[in-house]
Amino acid sequence: MFKVVIDPGHGGEDPGAVGPGGVQEKSVNLAVAKRIASLLSPVAEVRLTRTEEEALGTDDRSDLYGRAALANEWVADCFVSIHCNGAADPSAHGTETYHYPDSGQGRELAQAIHSRLIPDLGLTDRGVKQANFKVLRQTDCPACLVELAFISNPEEERLLENRDFQETAAQAVAAGIADFLGACLQPAPAPETVAPTNPELDDWKLKIVREAREAGLISQDHDPDESGAVWFVLAIALNLLKVVKG
Structure with missing residues (x-):
């Protein structure tokens, strides 16, 4: 080589x-x-x-x-x-x-x-x-x-x-x-295809962000593509907040 x-x-x-x-x-x-x-x-x-x-x-x-x-x-x-x-x-x-x-x-x-x-x-x-x-x-x-x-x-x-x-x-x-x-270099592999986003899923994510910010649980908006763990924690926190207020 x-x-x-x-x-x-x-x-x-x-x-x-x-x-x-x-x-x-x-x-x-x-x-x-x-x-x-x-x-x-x-x-x-x-x-x-x-x-x-x-x-x-x-x-x-x-x-x-x-x-x-x-x-x-x-x-x-x-x-x-x-x-x-x-x-x-x-x-x-x-x-x-x-x-x-x-x-x-x-x-x-x-x-x-x-x-x-x-x-x-x-x-x-x-x-x-x-x-x-x-x-x-x-x-x-x-x-x-x-x-x-x-x-x-x-x-x-x-x-x-x-x-x-x-x-x-x-x-x-x-x-x-x-x-x-004079070497034959194969084309680089194409980047992995990103799965199409689910509009409904993104909508509920954005809704959680908006409600969490309004409730004072977060201080800024978050990217909807962040780790799912973020959404899980925010969803539970909102539910707890609703229970306390109820």
Whole structure:
């Protein structure tokens, strides 16, 4: 099987870029990277440079070196670093992918992933670019760095935090890696079908919420899709209240 290293950028005390709403890049990177690893598992052995909110070194230099070293020591077939972009201008937006200058296979890897990301994410195409990033420079195998979207942009920050967007991004990156490796990656399973809601059931749930709030048993409305235990407790409490008042 192919050997692929997926690198969730940042980690530990380094949150990476932080959005205006407080979303941290390191957490988004890790969530997407883990899903990419899962999607690629049928065709490749995948290693993550980190699996928790941790750093790989005591400072930026050693952390970045450790990421590249993992791929080099394992003799990986490719290395993909996952990031969220950031800019001083909150209007900056879009997706871009980087490879090391004059790296032929790195460029091919970047293009393969980028060509999947752009139509799937539907964000502005900022292109495939060259950069002298340490994780690209120090990695022996074909490597690229993906900037999914701008976490500094309020709208794109909300997308990056959204699980559906993360899933779409992960599927696109995984498909691009498979394209580069010449592997046949089966389509991801469709999400489980949610059973149709029962309008009558939802009506009585909402009625319980309304009555419980009016009776002072709860201080705010609740989602009708919450655990059934919530409704059971509220129903009994209302019945008891009616008995006491009666």
